[in-house]
Amino acid sequence: MSDILKYFRQDRLPHIWCPGCGHGTVTGALVRAIARLKLDKNKVCVVSGIGCSSRAPGYLDFDTLHTAHGRALAFATGIKLARPDLKVIVMTGDGDCTAIGGNHFIHAARRNIDITTIVMNNNIYGMTSGQYSPMTPKGFLGTTAPYGNVERTFDLCKLAEAAGATYVARGTAYHAQMLVDLCEQALTHRGFSVVEALTQCPTYFGRKNKVGGAVELLEWIKDRTVNSKAAAVLPPEKTAGKLLIGELYKNPQPEFCDEYDKVIAQVQRKFDGFRGGVRGCEQNSD
Amino acid sequence: MSDKKSYVHVIREKWCKGCNICVAYCPKKVLTLVNGKVFAERPHDCIGCRLCELRCPDFAIEIREASAVPEPEEETTVDYSIPPEATHA
Numbered sequence: 408m409s410d411i412l413k414y415f416r417q418d419r420l421p422h423i424w425c426p427g428c429g430h431g432t433v434t435g436a437l438v439r440a441i442a443r444l445k446l447d448k449n450k451v452c453v454v455s456g457i458g459c460s461s462r463a464p465g466y467l468d469f470d471t472l473h474t475a476h477g478r479a480l481a482f483a484t485g486i487k488l489a490r491p492d493l494k495v496i497v498m499t500g501d502g503d504c505t506a507i508g509g510n511h512f513i514h515a516a517r518r519n520i521d522i523t524t525i526v527m528n529n530n531i532y533g534m535t536s537g538q539y540s541p542m543t544p545k546g547f548l549g550t551t552a553p554y555g556n557v558e559r560t561f562d563l564c565k566l567a568e569a570a571g572a573t574y575v576a577r578g579t580a581y582h583a584q585m586l587v588d589l590c591e592q593a594l595t596h597r598g599f600s601v602v603e604a605l606t607q608c609p610t611y612f613g614r615k616n617k618v619g620g621a622v623e624l625l626e627w628i629k630d631r632t633v634n635s636k637a638a639a640v641l642p643p644e645k646t647a648g649k650l651l652i653g654e655l656y657k658n659p660q661p662e663f664c665d666e667y668d669k670v671i672a673q674v675q676r677k678f679d680g681f682r683g684g685v686r687g688c689e690q691n692s693d
Numbered sequence: 694m695s696d697k698k699s700y701v702h703v704i705r706e707k708w709c710k711g712c713n714i715c716v717a718y719c720p721k722k723v724l725t726l727v728n729g730k731v732f733a734e735r736p737h738d739c740i741g742c743r744l745c746e747l748r749c750p751d752f753a754i755e756i757r758e759a760s761a762v763p764e765p766e767e768e769t770t771v772d773y774s775i776p777p778e779a780t781h782a
Contacts, residue, residue, distance in 0.1 A: 412752070420708055421751055427712030431750025439747075583747035609712075622717040625748075 411435070411442045416468045423462060425533075427621025429580035429606025433527050434463045436583060436604070437496070440590035451494045454483040456508060459534045459608075460500035460527035477508025480515040483522050491664040494594065495521070501528040501542035505561050509541075516570035519598045520663040525590065526563060526601065529608035537611030548615045567601040568656045574600035575656040579632055580607060581625045582652060592654060598662050605632065605650070699759040700741045702733035709753035715745035724754075 415438070424430050441451065451469040455461035457476035464471035470493075474482045479497045487495045504512050504526045515522060531549055532538040539549030539556045542563070546555045567575045574596040578586035586604055593600035607613065607624035618627050635653040638646045702723075711729035721738040724731055724745060731754055733739070745754050 415752070421710065421753075424750065426710035427714060428750055431752065432748055435747070435749070435752060580748070580750075583744075587747075621712045621714050625714065625718075 411438045414438045414441060414448065414468055416466055419466050422466050424459060425608075425610045427607065427609040427624075428459070428533075429529065429604075429608075429621075429625075430460050430463060430527050432580040432583055433460075433525065433586065433604045433606055434466065434498070436578075436586040437498070437525055437590050438467065439587045440594055443587070443591055444594055446494060446594075450492065451496065452483075452486055452490075453496045453498060454479045454486065455498045456500075456503040457534075458500040458503045458532070459529070460498060461503060463498045463527075477503050477506070478511060479503065480508060480511040480522065480524065484515060484518070484520055487520055487522055487664060488667065491521075491668075495523070496594075497522055497524045499524065499526055500533075501526060501530065501563075502532045502540040505541045505563060505566075513566070513570040516567050516572040516599050516601070518663040519571055519573055519660050521597055522599055523590075523593045523596075524599070524601045525593075526603045527606050528563065528603055529606045529612060531608050531612040531615075533608045533611050537608075537615055547612075550611075550615070563603045564601070564651075564655050567599075571599070571660075572601050572656070573598035573658050573660045574654075575603075576601070576654045577603045577605070577632075577650065577652045579605040579628050579652060581605075581629045582632075585653070589654065596657070596659075598660060605652075698741060699737065700739040701757045701759050702736055702739070703755040703757060704731055704733065705753045705755075706730045708751045710751055712750065714748050714750065715754055718744050718748055720744070 422431060448469055453464040453467055453469050454472045454474060455464045456474055456479035464473060472482055479499050483495045483497045528542050530543050532540050537549050538551040541561050543549055543556045545559055548555060564575045564577050574593055576589040578589045589602050593602045605628050607621055609621045609624055613619055613624045618624055631649055632652045633646050633649045635651040635655055638651055709730045711726055713726060715731055716724045716726055721740055723733055723735050723739045725734040741756055743756050746756050
């Protein structure tokens with residue numbers, strides 16, 4: 408713990424999250440992973456959008472950016488292309504990533520740009536008083552779904568995989584040690600990596616759905632997840648309706664910045680001999 | 694039992710919000726809440742699993758081995774009642 412405190416802006420703590428909110432656990436897991444990898448503070452850039460989860464970079468002592476709603480990945484793409492030497496991390500929430508920023512998310516995944524995305528999924532819009540989000544399970548209550556949510560949810564991990572992300576994992580605030588390992592794996596992976604972290608929202612999700620406080624919600628998260636390695640050997644009736652956690656997909660592919668550098672080098676080679684003046688027609692033709 | 698490791702619970706009361714997560718998940722029931730803040734009631738039972746430290750959303754509890762070289766006290770002299778903006782010019 409004392410080794411991770413140096414990564415925090417301690418004068419900003421305690422944070423504004425409600426008592427029992429899982430976002431602090433996820434932030435702690437990410438910082439522990441960074442501490443384990445001994446990353447240089449000046450070589451890490453943390454970007455976030457809007458929402459409860461997006462308050463996290465304000466407490467982290469890196470170069471941080473708090474951007475427009477859903478646009479964290481768009482800003483992060485710009486940062487990564489301008490400074491490919493930086494380790495760019497996006498901390499985002501379920502509403503920020505899947506609803507408002509859904510388009511940015513799938514296109515960042517498609518490009519396979521080297522960004523680590525931590526999606527804190529608390530199944531609800533917490534900051535604006537508990538409206539249902541694309542990740543609210545069917546039948547659960549929200550301020551805007553007083554008789555139960557009728558919409559189906561995204562499976563964020565499958566969405567990321569289908570869109571082209573090359574590292575996809577799901578962790579929970581309950582399985583905190585595993586979340587640190589997953590964050591570490593995601594940070595070391597070169598390419599677009601997604602870690603969906605299920606967290607609890609005792610203030611809105613727990614109270615509205617009568618699940619209970621932070622501890623009951625953690626138990627609820629534990630009961631509806633199963634480790635992907637265990638699921639491979641368990642009978643199907645035991646894993647029915649449960650979310651898989653752990654590393655779900657890994658497939659190293661050419662990274663966007665590397666490919667972009669190749670194009671730059673190719674073009675520079677082409678115009679290497681050119682020192683101004685009027686170019687020949689054969690050079691203009693392409 | 695003489696070679697049993699003992700642990701020190703460093704608790705930052707200013708950061709603790711009393712959410713009860715550490716108390717509920719301590720396998721040895723070492724911790725309890727006193728006046729809405731966590732308190733190590735039976736520190737000698739601690740086995741150093743650090744589950745409280747990992748799950749604490751507020752970074753308020755930390756387990757250190759007692760035998761380890763004592764680290765410099767981190768309790769800063771910052772007055773948390775003054776917002777950081779106020780000290781900036």
